[in-house]
Amino acid sequence: MAVDKETIKRVAxxxxxxxxxxEAEKLRGDLNTILGFVEQLNEVxxxxxEPMTAVVAMKMKTRPDVVTDGGAADSVTANAPTRQEHFFxxxxxxx
Numbered sequence: 001m002a003v004d005k006e007t008i009k010r011v012a013x014x015x016x017x018x019x020x021x022x023e024a025e026k027l028r029g030d031l032n033t034i035l036g037f038v039e040q041l042n043e044v045x046x047x048x049x050e051p052m053t054a055v056v057a058m059k060m061k062t063r064p065d066v067v068t069d070g071g072a073a074d075s076v077t078a079n080a081p082t083r084q085e086h087f088f089x090x091x092x093x094x095x
Contacts, residue, residue, distance in 0.1 A: 003031050 005021075008028050012019040019027065053060070070076075073086035082089040 003028055003035065 005024050005028050008024045008031065009019060012024070012027075077083045077086055077088060080088050
């Protein structure tokens with residue numbers, strides 16, 4: 001896939017980046033090189049390769065999915081100027 005200068009200018013305009021004609025020509029070469037490397041990845045045979053999250057095989061850490069109140073309501077509201085039980089008290093802003 002080759003990218004032409006007009007495509008570079010269009011992408012730059014969409015990204016709101018000012019690009020001169022000379023810069024667009026350099027970017028065209030750079031982007032075509034990058035896309036060439038990406039196209040080479042399509043030639044790699046990955047049949048039988050399991051998707052992984054890391055280079056080394058490891059088991060994902062899990063924790064029990066338990067709903068709690070956090071146990072820190074007193075410390076969270078400790079510095080509030082005004083509070084009632086475990087809630088912040090704020091002035092009414094809508095009539």
